[in-house]
Each structure stands twice: as structure tokens, then as C-alpha cells.
Amino acid sequence: MSVSLILIPAALAVAAAIQAGAVDTGGTVCTVSTRMRDSTLLAAALRETGAVVETDTDRVVAVWQGVTARFTRDAEGIWAAHFSGDVDEARAVAIVGRLDTAYGRQVQAAVLERLRDRAPAxxxxxxxxxxxxxAAVRLVFAVEQRGRA
Incomplete structure (x- = not known):
């Protein structure tokens, strides 16, 4: 079986859904809203879900037991996930739901790292x-006293 999901940012959902309706890959096609944009964070999130991952410029391939997902990105940066193997539409959507949650954790970790790194400067x-x-994180920073001239 083959299922293709168009992974669109929530803000673009209506316009992308109209465009996605015109896509014909010979299998099931559906549109799923997501926040995924960064391929490095996507690969990390896929690994968090237990996938073996291969990446290159605008393509990510993830393999779980019995399921392969090929993620490609179009000119607007919107990801499409093409699933094959032991998968139907419900399972593909469930995988993307777990992936979106893992991606959120990866984004949070990246933002926290940047805050920690940039705070001293x-x-x-x-x-x-x-x-x-x-899993919300609360950081409390103190303002360093700078020498007075």
C-alpha cells in the first residue's frame, strides 16, 4: 500500500489543501497540518520515533519496521511524506502525529540551547x-551588573 501526506504549516492549510487536491500519485493522498520546516530537526524527530534515517538536501528517508517514509520538500518549503509498506491512511496520519510531537520537542531543545548560549553575550x-x-521549561535569568564608567 502507498499513502502520501502533504505536511503543511497550519497557516497555509487552506491554500495548500486546494493545491494538494490536484496532486495525483496513484495512491491515497491527504493533507496534514504540521510545524515541520527544518530538515535537521525533522531527522532528529524521526530518530526519536525509532526510525533509521537518511538525509540529503531536500529529501529525508525514514524506515521503521515494515514502513518507509520518503519526505520531499517543494519550492515553497512544504514537506510531503510518501509512505509505503505496511501502512494505510490512518497509520500514516498517526505516524505524522507522533512525528509532529517529537519535532516540537526538538524545536524546544534547539531554542533552549540558543537561549543558554546567547544569554552571557x-x-x-x-x-x-x-x-x-x-514538559514546559521555565528559565530564570539574572541581569549581570556591568562596570560603571
Whole structure:
């Protein structure tokens, strides 16, 4: 079986859904809203879901037991996921749902790393970091006193 999913940013959902309706790959095609844009974070999220991943410029291939997904990106940066193997539309959508959740964790980790790295240059010192039960992260920074002239 073959299933293709168009993974569009939520803000572009209506326009992309109209365009996706015109796509004919010979298999099932459906549109799924997502936040995925960065191929490095996508590959990391796929690995988090247990996939073996291969990447190049605008293509990512993920293999799970019995399922292969080939992710390609169009000129507008919108990803399409083409699933093959032991997969139907419901399973493909479920995989993308788990992937989107993992991608969110990867984005959060990247943003936190950038904040920690850039804080000293901005005159900030990380005082505390707390992770809540729902995986939200709270950072408390102190403003460093700079010498007066």
C-alpha cells in the first residue's frame, strides 16, 4: 500500500489543501497540518520515533519496521511524506502525529540551547531552569551588573 501526506504549516492549510487536491500519485493522498520546516530537526524527530534515517538536501528517508517514509520538500518549503509498506491512511496520519510531537520537542531543545548560549553575550546569567509536568521549561535569568564608567 502507498499513502502520501502533504505536511503543511497550519497557516497555509487552506491554500495548500486546494493545491494538494490536484496532486495525483496513484495512491491515497491527504493533507496534514504540521510545524515541520527544518530538515535537521525533522531527522532528529524521526530518530526519536525509532526510525533509521537518511538525509540529503531536500529529501529525508525514514524506515521503521515494515514502513518507509520518503519526505520531499517543494519550492515553497512544504514537506510531503510518501509512505509505503505496511501502512494505510490512518497509520500514516498517526505516524505524522507522533512525528509532529517529537519535532516540537526538538524545536524546544534547539531554542533552549540558543537561549543558554546567547544569554552571557546579552548580559544575562541563567539562575534556574524548571521543567513542568507538561514538559514546559521555565528559565530564570539574572541581569549581570556591568562596570560603571
Amino acid at each position: 546579552a548580559g544575562l546569567r541563567l539562575e534556574s531552569e524548571t521543567v513542568t509536568d507538561d
